[in-house]
Amino acid sequence: MTATTHFIRCSLVIIGAIIAAIAIEWFLLPNSIIDGGIIGISLILNTLTQINFGLLVFLLNLPFLYVGYKHLGGQFFLFSLIGIVALAATEAVLHHWHLAPLTSTPLLATIFGGLLLGLGVGLVIRNGGALDGTEILSLLITKKLPFTVGECVLVFNIFVFAWAAFVLGIENAMYSILTYYVAAKAIDAVVEGLDSTKAVMIVSKKYEQLTKAITDDLGKGVTRLKGQGGYDGEEKDVLYVVVRRMEIMRLKKTIYTYDKNAFFTIINAHESRGSTFTRKEEH
Template identity: 80%
Template sequence: MRSYSSVRWLLVIVGAIFAAVAIELFLLPNNIIDGGIIGISLILNRITSINFGLLVFLLNIPFLYIGYKHLGKSFFVYSLLGIIGLAATEAILHQFHFAPITDTPLLATIFGGLLLGIGVGIVIRNGGAMDGTEILSLLITKRLPFTVGECVLVFNIFVFAWAVFVFGIENAMYSVLTYYVAAKAIDTVVEGLDSTKAVMIVSSHYDELTNILTQRLGKGVTRLKGQGGYEGDEKDVLYVVVKRMEIMQLKKAIYAVDKHAFFTIINAHESRGSTFKRKDDH
């Protein structure tokens, strides 16, 4: 039988609670929505007065089934836990009629979107999901020449267009801003605050550069074999991963060895594994 981490269970529940607080105490009172199934549930809640928690649970059922079939049992379990946690927490908050944190739409947009994004991001980071649109998009991209992001964007265009007729154009605009803030918060939680950069360096002084990067900066360096596209001559390419705050230090080290070195700096969403350490770090 598959074992599930109790810590991950707890974190998924915490993420669901954050999302429920954002929706019940920031977004709902100010007629502001998010995208996806959560956004549709908020619109239907306004139109029908059916409890938001019940709506988000029912609308996600088919997507949970799809996730179980295509993404596995673990994804299904953590997603189900997150959705139930969201629905239950929102129902409890609604039952006790807690006063909204703010009735200023801009504040509700920023802080509601931030809290919602943190909650959803925690659930995603721990192997689940609370919105079925991305699950559906994954299947669409297998059959049509679109990315997941493009599919989600098209879906949300219809959601926010619907919001214009239900909440008015101004609230729909706040909703788009909420979606943007939430998306950025999700990226930050999933990818981490301390972003890393992958650097590729082309230089004829590769031995000196390797030495300064490993000994002075304490970085692991991988030497790749390359070939010039114009002259066809062989070149060594150095590959190194650094933290964002180490970029300037790295540039100085490169220029100290070779002022004519060619290098590119690429965003790396996540890096794991062993690395060299400076001798004075022991």
């Protein structure tokens, strides 16, 4: 990593942490709404003890940062540490100013607070860091037990939101669950990109015409795979193509134009890279 790239990533991590702090201080905390994970636990403890939220996030994340350093490397540790320190410092400054919350309507705080929090956390994750140690813990658990990272985080957050129901009340706990959902979707959008891609597999006897049409009309590379019917044992040609979400309807129209009986499946592709995705090139 060059010095310029390193500086840009550090800057984006800091910006992400600042955005997350704004979401927490101006939307969530004033309305007694929390998020999941370490941030959620810190918000609950802040309500119970009045200990500074930023300090709680920093202290509770320290053990996870150490584990991350051991298992994910020094670069992850550095970016995470920068993000967590920036989050704690920004939250302390915002709290010191005692500015009025931007809204006192719980639903608005939930939606916009969740969106901002997801945007901030997503920027940090996209640039190689983390603001919450639960994902690190989950990575270690999945090596020992037959669970996914998402399942481990979900189980952990069930206990967090159950605790929130006792401390903040049932209604605030429900708003908190909604905040967690909104933030998670926003994180996915930032990390994976808004312009998501789709992988399409097409089974058709008119594969040659379809290959030419997809390449010429959509400008997409097409990979032809060899398949075999499970019932009749007949050999089949399977076309594999990756398109952007906005191009799905054009692809469907192209398929139906050449073969109304074609079978195809559309699968979410989290990331697509390579020359065949961006320029005309037939395999």
